[in-house]
Amino acid sequence: MTLAYKDQILTHEKIFRDPIHNDIQVQHQVILDLINSKEFQRLRRIKQLGTTSFTFHGAEHSRFAHSLGVYEISRQICDIFDRKYSIQNDPENGWNDNERLVTLCAALLHDVGHGPYSHTFEGIFNTNHEAITIQIITSPETEVFKILADVSPDFPEKVASVIRKDYPNPQVVQMISSQIDADRMDYLLRDAYYTGTRYGTFDLARILQVIRPHKHGIVFEASGMHAVEDYIVSRYQMYMQIYFHPVSRGMEVILNRLLHRAADLYKLDPTYYDNQMTLLIPFFNETYSLNDYLRLDDGVLNTYFTLWLDDSDAILSDLAKRFLYRKPLKSIQIQDLANQELCLKLTSLIEKIGFNPDYYTAQNTSSDLPYDFYRPDQDHPRTQIELINKDGSLRELSKSSALVAALTGQINRDARFFFPKEMKEHRETTNLFQADLEKFTTLLKTT
Structure with a gap:
């Protein structure tokens, strides 16, 4: 009797060698087919950290590798739950291993909708990687959909509902998306490794020892509190030291x-690119299809940037050179109103010496909330981290950890004003701007 597609186990499991998890084990034919789909293979050509590699040169890893890592952590958790906490032994809180395949597929595909230089691209062309992820999973035109639909006709929608966070089993949803999930655990470890830093390292093995399923989702044994605490602090440090880095953000502003500028030139003259920009034109027109989106990756954009090096438009050409040759904008922090007022004057000065402020200045804010407890009155309340005591009672993490309590609900922001590096060498001679320039120069010495 031929096994149903969903039950087909590989005769010899497929192993992907990985610097974070050593061996990533693929046992299901469905998972291997998804990895080999064109939509998933595209993730090889999209960097996980975008412009961060301009600051930490090792950060060239891809969303493909990260997605495999999220799958692997989820696979290990499923194994632990099935072995130690099965629903047969604990009908109220246990794990039903029938949920394994939908969990693993959602883990693998959770980032499949990311675009080139994803967050920057999204901000300009009003795309949404989560919405496109769901579209890839549920659209009959994709290979991913066809593979999932061969499991069962309703299986693509089940996987999509995990991404949307409305799947009926909270254990599955929280394994993929919560304040301590397989996604975050992989990207912290992977980003720390490839940036050559140690800020994001934490004891994954210990967390996997103390993780448990619960009828309300996922909890952690109270004895493992310090491992969870370490994870929260590691995440906080990665944001402050890596993800908020002003040089990476200076390159992101250039991008x-x-x-x-490319979009503005097209709007002024739709014939400007003379059929050389066919892959971006649907986005300039705001008429792109899913297929148009899937044709883009980091390499496509970089090729266009190379073509623009010699463009007749001076601004487009100059910005392309600054991006490709790593000439980031400089910045000052603008946390208070006095600095805000200075920024307005500096914008005027920057324009006066020949830079168009629309393309050579920016106010950019990076923010993160390291941890928070459940707040039902918020639009998007967070699922709090629960510790389970030996008697089965639950206690929210910050109630047990003074360290986590100090971070709870505290939004970290870094607001900056970005400007051309040339301003550091410029000396305006008019009385109108001299005082401001001196104050500006003083601020530069501290950045």
Whole structure:
């Protein structure tokens, strides 16, 4: 009797060698087929950290590798739950291993909708990677959909509902998306490794020892509190030291302004690119299809940037050079109103010496909330981390950890004003701007 597609186990499991997890084990034919789909293979060509590699040169890893890592952590958790906490032994809180395949597929595909230089691209062309992920999973035109639909006709929608966070089993949803999930655990470890830093390292093995299913989702044994605490602090440090880095953000602003200039030129003259920009034109027109989106990756954009090096438009050409040759905008922090007022004057000065402020200045804010407890009155309340005591009672993490309590609900923001590096060498001679320039120069010495 031929096994149903969903039950087909590989005769010899497929192993992907990985610097974070050593061996990533693929046992299901469905998973292997998804990995080999064209939509998933595209993730090889999209960097996980976008412009961060301009600051930490090792950060060249892809969303493909990260997605495999999220799958692997989820696979290990499923194994632990099935072995130690099966629903047969604990009908109220246990794990039903029939949920394994939908969990693994959602883990693998959770980032399949990311675009080139994803967050910058999204901000300019009003795309949404989560919405496109769901579209890839549920659209009959994709290979991913066809593979999932061969499991069962309703299986693509089940996987999509995990991504949307409305799947009826909270254990599955929280394994993929919560304040301590397989996604975050992989990207912290992977990003720390490839940036050559140690900020994001934590004891994954210990967390996997103390993780448990619960009827309300996922909990952690109270004895493992310090491992969870370490994870929260590691995440906080990665945001402050890596993800908020001003040089990476200075390159991201250049990228943003470069794509804005390209779009503005097209709006002024739709024939401007003379059929050389066919892959971006649907986005300039705001008429793109899913197929148009899937044809883009980091390499496509970089090729266009190379073509723009010699463009007749001076701004487009200059911004392309600044991006490709790593010439980031400089920045100052603007946390208070006095600095805000200075930024307005500096914008005027920047324009006066020949830079168009629409393309050479920016106010950019990076923010993160390291941890928070459940707040039902918020639009998007977070699922709090629960510790389970030996008697089965639950206690929210910050109630047990003074360290986590100090971070709970505290939004970390870094607001900056970005400007051309040339301003550091410029000396305006008019009385109108001299005082401001001196104050500006003083601020530069501290950045």
